[in-house]
Structure formats: C-alpha cells, structure tokens
Amino acid sequence: MNSQNIYILGIESSCDDTAAAVIHNGKILSNIIANQKIHEEYGGVVPELASRAHQQNIVPVVDQALKKAGITKDQLSAVAFTKGPGLMGSLLVGTSFAKSLAYGLNIPLIDVNHMQAHILAHFIDEEGFDKPPFPFLAMTISGGHTQIVKVNNHFDMEVIGETIDDAVGEAFDKSGKLLGLGYPAGPEIDKRAKIGNPKAFKFSKPKVDGLNFSFSGLKTAILYFIQREVKNNPNFIEENLNDICASIQYTIIGILTEKLKKASKETSIKHIAIGGGVSANSGIRQALKDGESKHGWTTYVPKFEFTTDNAAMIAIVGYLKYLDKDFTTQNVMASARLKI
Numbered sequence: 001m002n003s004q005n006i007y008i009l010g011i012e013s014s015c016d017d018t019a020a021a022v023i024h025n026g027k028i029l030s031n032i033i034a035n036q037k038i039h040e041e042y043g044g045v046v047p048e049l050a051s052r053a054h055q056q057n058i059v060p061v062v063d064q065a066l067k068k069a070g071i072t073k074d075q076l077s078a079v080a081f082t083k084g085p086g087l088m089g090s091l092l093v094g095t096s097f098a099k100s101l102a103y104g105l106n107i108p109l110i111d112v113n114h115m116q117a118h119i120l121a122h123f124i125d126e127e128g129f130d131k132p133p134f135p136f137l138a139m140t141i142s143g144g145h146t147q148i149v150k151v152n153n154h155f156d157m158e159v160i161g162e163t164i165d166d167a168v169g170e171a172f173d174k175s176g177k178l179l180g181l182g183y184p185a186g187p188e189i190d191k192r193a194k195i196g197n198p199k200a201f202k203f204s205k206p207k208v209d210g211l212n213f214s215f216s217g218l219k220t221a222i223l224y225f226i227q228r229e230v231k232n233n234p235n236f237i238e239e240n241l242n243d244i245c246a247s248i249q250y251t252i253i254g255i256l257t258e259k260l261k262k263a264s265k266e267t268s269i270k271h272i273a274i275g276g277g278v279s280a281n282s283g284i285r286q287a288l289k290d291g292e293s294k295h296g297w298t299t300y301v302p303k304f305e306f307t308t309d310n311a312a313m314i315a316i317v318g319y320l321k322y323l324d325k326d327f328t329t330q331n332v333m334a335s336a337r338l339k340i
C-alpha cells in the first residue's frame, strides 16, 4: 500500500491559525502555522479579522510548507482542506484556495472534518508516539471544542458527550480574563496552578446529565466569588493569584476526568486519547497518568504541534481518505456547523 509515493498537502483555516502541511505516505514533512497575533488585543478571536488575516497568510504559508517539504506543487497527489466546523469566513479562505489549487493541478480534492482530524492526528507516524487501537475514546479539548468521541474506526466515530455551552479552553480563558491575565490564559493559569493550592477555594461543579459538559456556570461562579472577595480586600486577586488559578484548574480537571471515567465505564473502553490545545495542561496530563494506575487506562497524547490547531492533522486525514479514494468535488462548500 505504501510502495507508492503519496504526497498530500493539508490546509487548515477554521479559526485563527492559517496552516499548511505536507505528508508523505504517513509521515509529516512540513507543518507550518501562521498564528494571528491580532486577536490578543481583543481577548478572543474576531471572525472578520481572522478571515482577512487568512487571506494574507495562505499563499506564503502553503509556499513555505512545500519548500520545507522539499517538493514542488506538481509532485502533490491531492489537496486536503478543512471543510468545517469553524468560522465561516475563515473556512471559506482555505476551501476556495484548496479548490482552485486542486483544479489547477488537476489532482483530487479531499474535504476534512476538523473534529475528526483532531482525533486522527494520533495516526501520524511519529517516533515515540503509539497509535491507539480501535475502539478507543478520544477527548478533544481546546478553545473551541470539548467532546468525548467513541472511535470505532478511522471514519466511524460517535460523539458520546460534548459541551452544552462554553468549551473548556474558554473556561480557562474567561476565568483568566476575570483575573486580569492575558489571552489566551490557559498556559498562565497552568503555570501558576503548579505553585498554588488547588484546594484553597472551592467552586461547585455543574450538574449535567450523561456525558455532556457545561462550563458557563463556572465562569459566573468565579465572577461572583471574585467580586465578593475584592469588596472585602481590594488586593485579593494579587495576594491569592496562584491559589485561585490552582483552584480553578482543579475544578476544571475534576469536571473533565469525572466524565472521562464515566465514559470509560459505560463503554468498557480503556484506551483514552486526548487532543486540542488544553491537552497541554500539566494537570490534565497528570490526571490521565493517574488514570493509568487507578483505572487501568492506556493514554495517548500526541506530539504538541499536532494537538493544537494545525494542518498536519488535516494532511493525515487527507492521506487516509486518499487510500480509500474518498474524494470530493469542486461543488463542495465550507460548512460552519459540520458534525462528526
């Protein structure tokens, strides 16, 4: 199967990162990302600014991906792109570019579901990283997503739990904003949590049935807590920042692991994979490690550059679909609410 030389270009533009990657058979040759700094001043992604930045970035990013891979566009076997879900204006840039490139080169076009790609990133050939065996559970946690998916096969996936409001990354970012931290706040909260007391302050966990999540109540609880404490002591945040961060992180991790435990129990699946920017969190990584000894889990965390939004994950899905000859047509449209 791999005796052929299959080169796929992957393009990702669903949110605020313009990314392109080249994969040769299962191995990534290049993985280029242009992060859009512009959103930092606004404390969150501004859709209109994101699509404009994608338009500026897409040609140089693709060009760099090809150069770094050491190939020319004529060597490409197919072009894969993110069809959705994501911001419509952002998706349109990648979709239109991919369509015209594939048309111009007269090669197949492959549409990719961004949420499937976060999961299939585990199938990139990478030394030191094992691929999870089917079936496994995948938890995708980032600024835009919070899902638990039962993965029966590469393209047979079932969402068994998801957030009914904010994503877990938003819970970190919005809490950070209340504390006066920069955006995105997740890494800073993580850093401070390491030297704070996770049990200093208690925040109640939301009561959500089944395997679904909710994070908007936590944000409100933190807001009221801070307002109350600051009224008594205007220096409350500065004096207790590490403990507040540790307590927030402890609560969020508790919410995630509780549902993961429930999902593993209900499905009798003990292979657990995570992805998305929040999987960088040291607390969640520790909780997974603890799950290995406590619950007999085997856990899988991909290489960091393949876990945040990136095009390598789009390229691996492109490669897997190429092997299945699962191509799309020039009539394909971006789809902001695409489901797994």
Ligand code: KG4
Binding pocket: 015, 141, 142, 143, 144, 145, 168, 169, 170, 172, 173, 184, 185, 186, 187, 190, 276, 277, 278, 279, 280, 281, 282, 307, 308, 309
């Ligand atoms: O996957 P990603 O780069 O982009 C998308 O949102 O799709 O994830 C970004 C999110 C942000 O909300 C950021 O605060 C969070 O991941 N994040 C973290 C950590 N590193 C990034 N959250 C908690 N702990 C971290 N170490």
Ligand code: ZN
Binding pocket: 114, 118, 142, 144, 145, 308, 309
């Ligand atoms: Zn994502």
